[in-house]
Amino acid sequence: MTELLTVEDLRVALPVQGQMRTVIHQASFAIGPGEALGLIGESGSGKSMTARAVGRLLPAGAQVSGQIMFDGEPVLELAGAALRRYRTTDVAMIFQDPRAHINPVRTIGDFLTEGLRSTLGMRRRDADRKAVSLLAEVGVEDGERRLRQYPHQLSGGLLQRVMIASALVANPRLLLADEPTTALDVTTQSEVMGILDRLRRDHGVAMLFITHDLELATAVCDRISVLYAGTVVESQDAESLHAAPRHPYTAALLASRPSLTVRARRLPVIGGRPLAAFEAPEGCAFTERCRWASPVCEEGRPAPETHDHGQVNCHRTTELGILGSEAVVTEPVIAEPDKSSVQSRGQQP
Amino acid sequence: MTTLTLRRRALPRVARTDPGLGPVGWTAIGVIALLALIAVLAPWLAPHDPNNISLLDANLGSSGDHLLGTDASGRDLLSRLLVGARSSLIGPLLVVVLATALGLTVAIVSAWLGGWVDAVVSRILDILFAFPGVLLAVLVVAVFRAGLGAAVAALVIAYIPYIARTVRSAALREKSQPYITALTIQGVGAPAICVRHILANLMPLIVAQSTLTFGYAMVDLAAVSFLGLGVQPPTADWGVMVSTGQPSILNGYPQESLYASALIVLAVGAFNILGDRFTERSQRSTR
Numbered sequence: 001m002t003e004l005l006t007v008e009d010l011r012v013a014l015p016v017q018g019q020m021r022t023v024i025h026q027a028s029f030a031i032g033p034g035e036a037l038g039l040i041g042e043s044g045s046g047k048s049m050t051a052r053a054v055g056r057l058l059p060a061g062a063q064v065s066g067q068i069m070f071d072g073e074p075v076l077e078l079a080g081a082a083l084r085r086y087r088t089t090d091v092a093m094i095f096q097d098p099r100a101h102i103n104p105v106r107t108i109g110d111f112l113t114e115g116l117r118s119t120l121g122m123r124r125r126d127a128d129r130k131a132v133s134l135l136a137e138v139g140v141e142d143g144e145r146r147l148r149q150y151p152h153q154l155s156g157g158l159l160q161r162v163m164i165a166s167a168l169v170a171n172p173r174l175l176l177a178d179e180p181t182t183a184l185d186v187t188t189q190s191e192v193m194g195i196l197d198r199l200r201r202d203h204g205v206a207m208l209f210i211t212h213d214l215e216l217a218t219a220v221c222d223r224i225s226v227l228y229a230g231t232v233v234e235s236q237d238a239e240s241l242h243a244a245p246r247h248p249y250t251a252a253l254l255a256s257r258p259s260l261t262v263r264a265r266r267l268p269v270i271g272g273r274p275l276a277a278f279e280a281p282e283g284c285a286f287t288e289r290c291r292w293a294s295p296v297c298e299e300g301r302p303a304p305e306t307h308d309h310g311q312v313n314c315h316r317t318t319e320l321g322i323l324g325s326e327a328v329v330t331e332p333v334i335a336e337p338d339k340s341s342v343q344s345r346g347q348q349p
Numbered sequence: 350m351t352t353l354t355l356r357r358r359a360l361p362r363v364a365r366t367d368p369g370l371g372p373v374g375w376t377a378i379g380v381i382a383l384l385a386l387i388a389v390l391a392p393w394l395a396p397h398d399p400n401n402i403s404l405l406d407a408n409l410g411s412s413g414d415h416l417l418g419t420d421a422s423g424r425d426l427l428s429r430l431l432v433g434a435r436s437s438l439i440g441p442l443l444v445v446v447l448a449t450a451l452g453l454t455v456a457i458v459s460a461w462l463g464g465w466v467d468a469v470v471s472r473i474l475d476i477l478f479a480f481p482g483v484l485l486a487v488l489v490v491a492v493f494r495a496g497l498g499a500a501v502a503a504l505v506i507a508y509i510p511y512i513a514r515t516v517r518s519a520a521l522r523e524k525s526q527p528y529i530t531a532l533t534i535q536g537v538g539a540p541a542i543c544v545r546h547i548l549a550n551l552m553p554l555i556v557a558q559s560t561l562t563f564g565y566a567m568v569d570l571a572a573v574s575f576l577g578l579g580v581q582p583p584t585a586d587w588g589v590m591v592s593t594g595q596p597s598i599l600n601g602y603p604q605e606s607l608y609a610s611a612l613i614v615l616a617v618g619a620f621n622i623l624g625d626r627f628t629e630r631s632q633r634s635t636r
Contacts, residue, residue: 055534057530057533057534060463060464084536084538085536086536087533087534087535087536088535088536089536091534092534092535093531093534095527095530095531097527100526100527100528101527101528101530101531102528102531103528103532103546103549103550104528104550105549105550106545106546106549110545114532114535114537114541114545115535115536115537118536118537118538118541119535119536119537119538166535170535170536176534
């Protein structure tokens with residue numbers, strides 16, 4: 001299968017207080033036409049930056065190496081009109097917080113049709129008609145009226161549906177969804193996610209879905225890549241990743257989820273803290289939190305090992321194979337409130 | 350056992366988030382509107398020819414014929430004040446419009462491009478800051494000829510950095526807003542983003558800033574005219590009148606300088622109050 005988007009050895013460094021800091025160390029993945037790839041990781045693991053790199057939205061001064069190919073085109077080398085065309089017609093992005101990502105002083109109609117009119121030169125009436133029909137598709141019935149409204153007149157869930165409509169309005173081939181439902185409340189979340197999933201399939205749009213919700217990713221994605229400290233540590237078909245994780249980090253993540261069926265007094269947690277890409281050691285970044293860590297793990301970054309359902313970056317994967325819930329290293333430490341310290345704090349002036 | 354009945358108090362009415370301009374603000378608008386009206390209608394309102402010299406009628410007090418008296422050359426002061434409103438208001442208006450247009454263009458382009466362009470522009474603005482408006486006026490008059498045009502040109506140059514600095518920092522803040530990223534990925538071009546989005550969001554600030562600038566420009570232009578570098582006598586202008594009325598003050602006839610100064614103070618005060626109100630509102634809306 002020819003892939004729509006391939007990201008190979010992507011490495012991104014951003015200037016932080018005059019120093020270059022690596023935020024993505026080595027990210028490689030591929031998305032086929034119409035396929036949905038979930039990108040899972042903790043906060044700061046580089047998920048959003050990966051999506052931004054694909055949309056060429058990294059902040060000024062970012063150093064990028066590696067390769068991003070979109071339908072045979074090197075994305076990182078696009079410039080000028082070609083870059084604008086790529087952004088308008090090839091990729092679209094759905095952001096986490098719709099309220100911040102829509103200009104508050106322009107109407108919904110302006111927001112939905114701006115790209116169509118300014119870049120594709122579509123006439124206002126045609127663009128409006130297209131916007132209204134898309135709004136109907138995302139479940140916004142009175143589109144004509146909505147087009148004339150301002151963002152502050154719409155609820156968060158409604159605004160996120162407008163955002164989804166805006167992403168699909170120019171018929172893109174790839175959708176970058178950066179935690180599209182995190183800012184919404186739970187009932188709206190499932191509704192919006194349902195719309196996004198259905199529309200994506202209807203229009204045959206590929207999707208890079210960024211989330212830290214493993215269940216959600218499993219439900220809507222064909223494949224999932226797990227990002228840790230700016231490195232893709234494991235990529236698998238969604239179902240098999242869920243059932244048969246091979247990277248200790250993935251296994252540990254799966255083991256520390258709450259479950260609907262199993263009663264647990266305390267949830268297990270992975271000991272230690274997540275590393276940012278720039279603090280990661282020479283060897284495997286997960287070494288110090290890994291149950292199966294051995295001296296070999298400190299010898300350089302593990303190379304991807306391909307198996308039937310995907311690939312995994314672990315030095316010991318051949319001996320370990322499929323991992324279970326024993327991956328969680330540390331028992332949870334939830335401290336009981338220390339009464340003496342509370343009292344003494346109260347006495348302080 | 351006593352039963353406590355909690356009487357439900359009427360909820361306090363939620364304060365309006367936007368108190369509007371308030372009575373003082375509206376008064377300022379009224380004053381400005383009145384002055385503008387006077388400037389437009391001056392030739393029809395003026396009871397006498399403002400430049401008609403009659404040395405026999407010099408330094409008269411208020412009378413039925415000359416409501417505000419006459420100046421040292423016997424010209425009717427009321428007529429001169431009315432007609433003087435024209436150059437006294439047109440001058441600052443030109444300064445504000447030109448300085449704002451140029452200043453915000455420079456500011457937004459510089460903020461958008463960033464990098465070395467921004468650095469160079471910012472340094473040039475810093476250098477311009479070092480020149481007081483009056484000094485620039487002397488310079489421009491030395492190159493061209495004294496007159497309203499030269500004074501306006503000088504003040505435009507002097508005011509650009511003030512406008513540009515304020516707008517640039519606001520534009521930088523606006524540029525970092527997430528919605529700009531969303532527009533970029535929609536493929537909207539830089540000029541469209543700058544004009545339709547950044548500029549639109551900066552309008553409250555720009556309106557407030559230019560209203561305040563109008564007051565400053567008026568004082569500065571009057572000062573330049575007072576020094577004889579701006580509007581030239583015998584053209585009626587409030588700044589010029591403050592200057593030409595000077596000798597009469599020593600002779601015990603302060604009316605010319607007094608009335609002209611009072612009008613300048615009134616106009617500048619009105620513009621400053623209105624500018625302050627606009628500033629407060631723009632700050633509230635960005636919060």
